[in-house]
Amino acid sequence: MRIVPKPATVKNPPEQFTGDVWVDAIASPQNDDQRASVALVRFSPGARTAWHSHARGQTLHITEGVALLGSRDGTVIEARPGQTIYTPPGEEHWHGATPDDFMQHLACLEMGEDAATTTVWLEHVTDAEYHRL
Template identity: 40%
Template sequence: MKPFYATGILLLLLTSVCSAQDAPQAAPQDALVKITRSGSQPPEIGIPDYYAGTVRKEALFDADEPSRVVGGVVTYEPGSRTAWHIHPLGQVLIISAGVGLVQQWGQPVQEVREGDIIWIPAGVKHWHGATDNSRMRHVAITEALDGKSVEWLEKVDQQDG
């Protein structure tokens, strides 16, 4: 197992534990372990209102009550990126391939590489995507608040990144 996968699993577990503070301590007796087989979720192309360039999204898991944690893998072709957006309860990105960029509103653009882990605090306006000459893939772990995990804002100006 590669170190960043182990780190990602640890972060997922910590995120689940931390987000479920008000959840029951024990699962119902009829609860079942759920396995989602690799490749069983068809990828979707990112909606042009929220992404520039070619972006493929693959859902990994959705939150089942009382959990609020959702996860997916997003692959950005060179030069593609998200629009500005915020997450009501924050987000963790684990860069699993390539070289990318991330920018918080009012801060400089930062380069990220395979193995890097990015924590985006709740309510922080930001964008992320690939560099002009490299693909970038990340695992995204996000908590939903009242069923909503993201608020999309305006597209990124060329001068922003």
């Protein structure tokens, strides 16, 4: 057992996000026997991910603000603090803050066979897709 040093807060790259998004890693694979990745992710108003999918699915737990989550069928849902959303493996989706509020969630996923297949990043979410709700 050991205390893991806190990594620096990282601003996520514009290739994968629209707007300002910061991530604090909580758990990440340290060796071959740990496959969990957990991060605290903060979105500024209007910020959102690009379309993406996860090899083994993803669980998001909203801790602050109101989250918007969209799927390829055009559905956009709102989630509030205390709510948890599960996205199954391979489902293309996006998530982010509402236009007027910050949003924070815990993002939990299991790593894929390699880092390149854990999350597959796709095109940016259009304003029309984002404002569909």
